[in-house]
Amino acid sequence: MSQTATSPRKGRKYDQVLQGARDVFMAHGFEGASVDDIAKAAGVSKATLYSYFPDKRLLFMEVARHGCAHQADTAQDFCSASCDPQTVLRAAGHHILSVVLSEFGVKMFRICVAEADRFPDLGRWFYESGPLTIRAQLRDYLAMAVAQNQLQIDDLSLAADQFAELCRADMFLRLLFNIDAEISQAEREKVINGAIDIFLTRYGV
Known part of the structure; x- marks a missing residue:
């Protein structure tokens, strides 16, 4: 294909x-x-x-595109919000975890990795239709916050990636490797709070 x-x-x-x-x-x-x-x-x-x-690959990619598009659409709420960075980052963190730690997110990641050698396009299309879209929306918000002198960031793409990784911590790997069946809301809150503290310590004005 x-x-x-x-x-x-x-x-x-x-x-x-x-x-x-x-x-x-x-x-x-x-x-x-x-x-x-x-x-x-x-x-x-x-x-x-x-x-x-x-083509079965086309069907798989439509399943991935449809699922990612639905998840990415909900991210627009925090990107367009005219709130302070802490409030927006908290909403962004919850959205990132709702995608990454979802059954769809974990299983789709496994499939893309398993098929990466034979069908490299699968992973690329999945990444572009979902994770890359959310990353771009977060980057756009950070650019707006910098313009409003709420944050001080030189590399917006790097900062967006760093925040997403801080929110994931080790929770995604624990689900990926079946160490845990689910992650509690209390732990998600704790990790997001820590991610926001670290991020604003580095980039806050």
Whole structure:
């Protein structure tokens, strides 16, 4: 498949096919997901499935794009908020963790890493459709805060990455490696508070 994926055609069973594919991909990964299983989960025939998505990679990327777009859209709330940096960073931190620590985020990361050698485009498209979008929105907010003399940052992209990594701490790895089944809200709050303190100590005016 070329690097520029063909947009799938939309129809009355599009959402049905997409949900069935998401369930199967999340349960079995990319390689383990068969077209037969996806068609069965979606409640459609293989012919109908192929009429929407002639390529399993295209179907996987549409599942990833759809999930990431939904998550990235919610990030606009904290990026456009006319609040002080601490308030916006707290909202950003909660959003980042809601994406990174979600079942979708963890399982999609595993799939992309597992398939990185054979299908390098999968990881790139997933990154561009989700994590990179959120990073860009956070960077835009930081630029606005700098312009308003609320923060002092020379490298906005680096600062956005640093804040995201501070929010993740070791929680993502613990879920990724099945050390923990879930992360409590109390721990998320503690980590976000620490991330904000460190970030504003470095970049606060």
